[in-house]
Amino acid sequence: MxxxxxxxxxxxxxxxxxxxxxxxxxxxxxxxxxxxxxxxxxxxxxxxxxxxxxxxxxxxxxxxxxxxxxxxxxxxxxxxxxxxxxxxxxxxxxxxxxxxxxxxxxxxxxxxxxxxxxxxxxxxxxxxxxxxxxxxxxxxxxxLQKKIILIICFFNSMVASISGLTIFSLRKIFSFSSMNHLTLMILCMTFSKKIFKMYFIIYSFMNAMGMKIMNLNKMLFLQEMMMMTKKNSLDFISIIVVFFSMAGIPPFLGFLPKAMILMKMVENSLLFLSLSILILNTITSFFYLRLSYMSLILSLNMKKEVKHKPKNSFPWFLLLTLFPLGLIL
Known part of the structure; x- marks a missing residue:
């Protein structure tokens, strides 16, 4: 590359x-x-x-x-x-x-x-x-055409959530994640432009950090991510934090826009759609947690090597921004 x-x-x-x-x-x-x-x-x-x-x-x-x-x-x-x-x-x-x-x-x-x-x-x-x-x-x-948007958003979220479960390519995982986040962003724009703008900025920030770490460590597949713990533990922790944030797990930053858009949907009496999106987002969160869990478990079984400071390391202190902002809600 x-x-x-x-x-x-x-x-x-x-x-x-x-x-x-x-x-x-x-x-x-x-x-x-x-x-x-x-x-x-x-x-x-x-x-x-x-x-x-x-x-x-x-x-x-x-x-x-x-x-x-x-x-x-x-x-x-x-x-x-x-x-x-x-x-x-x-x-x-x-x-x-x-x-x-x-x-x-x-x-x-x-x-x-x-x-x-x-x-x-x-x-x-x-x-x-x-x-x-x-x-x-x-x-x-x-x-804006609400009927078209709501129908497409439901199917888009369903396809993204189910398809991501069987994928081991990190770039494909990010693409399915993008589909899922795009569903919520499109829903955002039908209710509140301010929430949409905030969501897009947060989503872009999380993507930028995650892909920067992947690029620095030249990772393309899950197996390469599993090997990262014995090469650069700080970058490994960083990518886990990014995954948790993209999954929308509290108190991480990614939880904030998801919670806000779900509350807006409930306020607009879209109970069935909000419940469906919530369930599908739980499935999406699972393949992030699967990546983290598999990497952690398999890394414990690997023979520990002498760790060295890598030449290219992600400025992991930036990840601190993912914590306090998630507590605003």
Missing amino acids: KNSFNHQNFIFFISLIISVFLGLSSNSFLILWMAMEINLFSFIPLMSVDLENNSEKSMVLYFLIQSVSSMIIFSSMIWLTLSKINMINQLVISTIFLGIFMKMGVFPFQFWVISLIESISWMNCFILLTIQKIIPITMMFCM
């Missing part, structure tokens, strides 16, 4: 960030669509950092999916502008949501994300699972 980030890639990264701010600062569908296209053509060159990891196929796959979804969204926007029949308009809006869900990799279009995630670096995983979601979610803000 190449970690070099040359000047050309830096320019594309800046372009990607600018496209996000362009999308956030506009309520026009046309500007949002343009921002998504700039975002697409900025991210593809960043994927070229991993050429030895068959990134050419990844770039083609990503480009095709994003191009098809962009065509669906753009053609639907034109049709929506020209059509004056209410029934047709509702169908067109549903088609726009279809394109948005395809862009984000939400059910039933999660397969391209799972396939792509295995062939890109941890840095690009972070961009794909966080930054690349911002503009499509912003577009959803402009045209």
Whole structure:
């Protein structure tokens, strides 16, 4: 994996960030669509950092999916502008949501994300699972359709929770976790923009810390994580704390937004959906706990070696921020 980030890639990264701010600062569908296209053509060159990891196929796959979804969204926007029949308009809006869900990799279009995630670096995983979601979610803000959102959120959470139980690839685990968190974030935006913004920042922060540790220790699979205890115990403790926070276990930071969105759902009389999401999130928490438990148990059976201070170590003191903020609730 190449970690070099040359000047050309830096320019594309800046372009990607600018496209996000362009999308956030506009309520026009046309500007949002343009921002998504700039975002697409900025991210593809960043994927070229991993050429030895068959990134050419990844770039083609990503480009095709994003191009098809962009065509669906753009053609639907034109049709929506020209059509004056209410029934047709509702169908067109549903088609726009279809394109948005395809862009984000939400059910039933999660397969391209799972396939792509295995062939890109941890840095690009972070961009794909966080930054690349911002503009499509912003577009959803402009045209809320509660029925569509609630149905998709339920199935998205169910697929993410069940699929993650049999996975041993750490990048795939993060992608299924992203699907689950995305469900809650989409639900957030139907009730409170403030909670959504807070949730997205916390989610991005947890992802950044977890993927940074994985990248420093060059971990891709569960077996490699199990070996980390005898190499770098501090990083091992750090990733366990990140997993507990992403699972939403109190008093960690990840518990706060999950509790707030569930309370909002109960306030809006969505009792069945809130109970379903709670059960499915418990399943999601299980595969985080499984990772931690298996790593701890198997590490105890390993022959202890003389520990050495690694050259690259995660600044684990940052994890202290995951504790007190989780107690605000």
